[in-house]
Amino acid sequence: MLHIQTLAWGMNILLRRTLPRKISNCYYERTVLSLSRCNADFSTDATRFLSISRTMTSSTPFCSHRQRTFAMDQLHVRKLSLSAVNSGVSDKLGKMYMKRDILKMKRAAFYKKFSAARFVKAAPDSVKPYLELTRVDKPIGTWLLYLPCAFGISLAAPVGTLPSLYYLGLFGVGAFFMRGAGCIINDLWDKDLDKHVERTRSRPLASGKLKPRNAIALLAAHLSISLGILLSLNNTCIVIGVASMLPVILYPLAKRVTYFPQAALGLTFNVGAIMGYAAVAGQINWSIVMPLYIGCFLWTMYYDTIYAVQDAGDDLKVGIKSTALLFLASKDTEELMRLPIRERLTEMNESMAKLQSSLAVCYGATMMSWMAAFMCAGCAFPAFFVPITHMLKCTKADQNVSHPELCWEKFVESRNTGLMVLAGIIAGVYLSYPVG
Incomplete structure (x- = not known):
């Protein structure tokens, strides 16, 4: 979900330079909320991200260095946690697909062992x-x-x-x-x-x-x-x-x-x-x-x-x-x-x-x-x-x-x-x- 957050962040920065502050903030919140509907797991993350945006834009149209650093730190932590979750999910999916492939191979070997083709192959050359x-x-x-x-x-x-x-x-x-x-x-x-x-x-x-x-x-x-x-x-x-x-x-x-x-x-x-x-x-x-x-x-x-x-x-x-x-x-x-x-x-x-x-x-x-x-x-x-x-x-x-x-x-x-x-x-x- 990090790429969705980054996309919304970039749109917000771009709109702040071209539109009034209130309009850009409203558009940004609606963008993040619409993107967050794509995945329920992202809703909590999107809410936290909106709170950061409101904090950054409540006083000045452009965020300070400290606020920007705080937001980037939050994104970095979120990125690390997301990569860890994805790694765990990938490992579980990999093990599941490996078990499925092993079962397929065992089933194919079983059928081949008792197949009609094996019977014909073992028959005498005259028959x-x-x-x-x-x-x-x-x-x-x-x-x-x-x-x-x-x-x-x-x-x-x-x-x-x-x-x-x-x-x-x-x-x-x-x-x-x-x-x-x-x-x-x-x-x-x-x-x-x-x-x-x-x-x-x-x-x-x-x-x-x-x-x-x-x-x-x-x-x-x-x-x-x-x-x-x-x-x-x-x-x-x-x-x-x-x-x-x-x-x-x-x-x-x-x-x-x-x-x-x-x-x-x-x-x-x-x-x-x-x-x-x-x-x-x-x-x-x-x-x-x-x-x-x-x-x-x-x-x-x-x-x-x-x-x-x-x-x-x-x-x-x-x-x-x-x-x-x-x-x-x-x-x-x-x-x-x-x-x-x-x-x-x-x-x-x-x-x-x-x-x-x-x-x-x-x-x-x-x-x-x-x-x-x-x-x-x-x-x-x-x-x-x-x-x-x-x-x-x-x-x-x-x-x-x-x-x-x-x-x-x-x-x-x-x-x-x-x-x-x-x-x-x-x-x-x-x-x-x-x-x-």
């Missing part, structure tokens, strides 16, 4: 390529496929009860094998393109660790297990599951012909929201399921666009399209490189701003659609807590995807968001009351 082909070392995709299923299962649970653990477990196993099957189909389509992309050139098919016939055999095994799980559900789920296989197969082709392959992925990836609800309820309540499905579709558009930003440069070279390139590559690369540096940077910044704005709108629409589904289902307030809080912080500045590391962090963060939403749905259904 490891098959595990890498189905992305067992990166379970984030399985989570994102499973969470819409869990949303539907939880919303279909009777009011005042918890969701069926049987269906949650069954759809969890199904999500694991169907995600593996989707990864195999994607790699079979893209094995030649993956060789030219930095992030994917080490995949088993692109690097030659596995032959296509090995991948097809593994795909048949995954689809057989998935079919067995599907046949254990009711007829509505079977029809929806069979119909969803066509977009699964055609999704890799969409990356070659349209800038919206994320839309094709969203249509396929979130069918589980409909199937999960139908498996528990035995029917489909479209007033609940449709906004839930639309929200999950927009959610997939959001996180998969962030995921595609990581490969935007390589995708542009090999001709793969995505919603990320739709915003980031508004001009041809050669045309962009011919522009002056200043115009080139301006164009790139504008493209990034458009992408961030689109992500913010998509994320906000996701939360609104989910809240509409929860409202139609009659959920209690806990179901709305996460969507409301995420909508409040949903700004363009929050969608920083300027670096690949940030893109991966935002992509993984989507799983955490989904888990929080799921917990809210379970609590909202359990705490809600039956109508009538």
Whole structure:
């Protein structure tokens, strides 16, 4: 607060030389009082400082040497005490942040010790390529496929009860094998393109660790297990599951012909929201399921666009399209490189701003659609807590995807968001009351 006092002191000296004494003193007191309102801790200090000012200006327009020395001594003492307080606060904050960082490091070490990537790394060399082909070392995709299923299962649970653990477990196993099957189909389509992309050139098919016939055999095994799980559900789920296989197969082709392959992925990836609800309820309540499905579709558009930003440069070279390139590559690369540096940077910044704005709108629409589904289902307030809080912080500045590391962090963060939403749905259904 010393700089506030010094600022007010300087203004007072300046005004005394230009304005009548009473006016300058009044202006000075009002200045210190207005500045002191910025911090309650400064109010006592400001009052003491005003008393010094009144003493200095009560008799003469200019203070004497003794009065000036007394005031400077008071300021010096106040400065020393303030620096001591700030030093103590800084030490406490430093210790607090250090403890927080240590806890983060311990938690990261714990997760790494029992992570799926560590399991794959420790697997025999003959098995490891098959595990890498189905992305067992990166379970984030399985989570994102499973969470819409869990949303539907939880919303279909009777009011005042918890969701069926049987269906949650069954759809969890199904999500694991169907995600593996989707990864195999994607790699079979893209094995030649993956060789030219930095992030994917080490995949088993692109690097030659596995032959296509090995991948097809593994795909048949995954689809057989998935079919067995599907046949254990009711007829509505079977029809929806069979119909969803066509977009699964055609999704890799969409990356070659349209800038919206994320839309094709969203249509396929979130069918589980409909199937999960139908498996528990035995029917489909479209007033609940449709906004839930639309929200999950927009959610997939959001996180998969962030995921595609990581490969935007390589995708542009090999001709793969995505919603990320739709915003980031508004001009041809050669045309962009011919522009002056200043115009080139301006164009790139504008493209990034458009992408961030689109992500913010998509994320906000996701939360609104989910809240509409929860409202139609009659959920209690806990179901709305996460969507409301995420909508409040949903700004363009929050969608920083300027670096690949940030893109991966935002992509993984989507799983955490989904888990929080799921917990809210379970609590909202359990705490809600039956109508009538």
